[in-house]
Amino acid sequence: QPVLTQPPSVSGTPGQRVTLSCSGSTSNIGGNYNFVYWYQQLPGTAPKLLIYRNNQRPSGVPARFSGTQSGTSASLAISELRSEDEADYYCAAWDDSLPGQVFGGGTKVTVL
């Protein structure tokens, strides 16, 4: 069982806004300096960093992707949904209790 909890799937229509959730605990998401990271994995490819340190976007990631964190939970919002956003999305964080990196089980985003 993954340490971080994500819904298995989320769907939306083109142009819609969807929100993906990620739930953890005080030893990971809610810990001191324990930021949340989001990765996008397109079919058949390696994951790609989408959001780092809760809400920062690497160069080249569209502003349609945004991250938030509050307490032991985090969210990834995708606005103006596009067909190319169909992918699996994983949240991750450092867990002080292991110590080590932990991932969520992933959320599959489907564009209807």
Place this chain on the structure above:
Amino acid sequence: QVHLQQWGARLLKPSETLSLTCDVSGGSFSGYHWSWIRQPPGKGLEWIGEVSHTGNSYYNPSLKSRVTISIDTSKNQFSLELSSVTAADTAVYYCARVDIVVVVDGIIHDAFDIWGQGTSVTVSS
């Protein structure tokens, strides 16, 4: 532009040792951690472990007894060995760079910001 290129045996028999290497080119090797992550078929990502450029290592407790991640700074390479493999170790294995941020009371294990292409490893008799 930093690039990670990985290779290793793709078909193993149960009880053998999985061995993969990741070559780092186009950037600094120091100041980062270097990690291995795997993904079983149809499943999510699992962190295996990571090593600093000075050789300090962190391992997933569930795999710790079978895993060794080593580093060769002279070649800008790091490697994974997983012993006594079973069918449950069948997965795509990725190497990745871990950005590290130094803070007052330690370090932040930051993003997996660069990934290798992945190596599909099958364990079957």
